[in-house]
Amino acid sequence: MNVKRFNIFILVILLVPAGAARAVSLSEIVGRGNQLYEESRYVEALRQYEQAAPEEWEDPVIMYNRANCYYKLEDYREARILYEQVSAKSKDMELVVRAKYNLGNCHFQGGMKQLDSDLQKAFEELSTSVRYYREVLDIKAEDADAAHNIAVARLIMKDLLDKIKKEQEKQQQQQQQNQLAEKIRELLRRQGELLQQNIETQKSMPDPNKPSAEAGRQLTQQADEQGKLREDTTGVNDEAEQMLNQLPAPANMDPNMASQVQQQKDILETVVRELNQAADHQGEATDHLTEAQAVWAAEEQLQAAESLYRALEAFPQQPQPQQDQQQQQDQPQEQQQDQQQSQEQQQFAAPDTTARDILNQEKERRKQRVRRMPGGYQKVDKDW
Known part of the structure; x- marks a missing residue:
């Protein structure tokens, strides 16, 4: 489908100035310009029209023909300015109709140029084109070309509305996923803190079978916090499941959209699975902390942290913020390399690496003590 009448009509001089000699001169200017225009020599035609005296530049015909040249050169901004002046100043309604149509x-052309870059801007441009075509029909109701162009523009606008809606839904889904990732990151941070607290408490327990009253109180408090964290993890998992269930079925979609939906589905399925596992480990950790079994609780906490990390890792990597370029240039090259290496290590290293090392050392130390103690590691009776 095309807009019917893209050919822009040029006009010969319509108004005869007061001086006969000047009228001939202006007519010659317009005639030469029109001839160049017909030969598709639009830049030369524009220069020819501009040979008119400055006071004649305001003549609606001169402005109209100059606008036509700009239109053919695809300088729609300059063309619009001149067409608007013609439609506002001319008393010739036929000329007004042509200016509004153009x-x-x-x-319309401006909207078509925006189709691949800014859908909202394209829609606004097409909507404006329809407004001008309707103004043409208000003056000249029988103008079939204007009516046809309205129909074409509206069809394209309808398609644009569908695309804009899908784009907005995609942005909304992306925003929801970003928020979900932030919540998981916060869960992971809290789990890491609880694991570290557990390990610090273990360091204060000379005998794992006989925790002090203070250590017992710490473990009880950690059990409460671990239980709350499990509840929060379950709540975030419910949100992820809801997002997963709200994804549209990829059937009857274009391949690109279907691929995007499938990618979202894969991400959310991984997140739901890992959050479920994290919640299970957190529940076990809570039970162990309640029974003052700090070492076994720490193992469950570590596995919960690993599940949370895998859930977070399921999301596409966000680009890291760049340092100020001038600041980087001012730093010595060796220092920049060290910073880059440090950033890469932070980006790719699991957040629980240090905690794992501490936990393994603590577990090994506990095993050595248990071997030297009669009865091994038994359930502790709480006396606090």
């Missing part, structure tokens, strides 16, 4: 064409 204004519609300018905005």
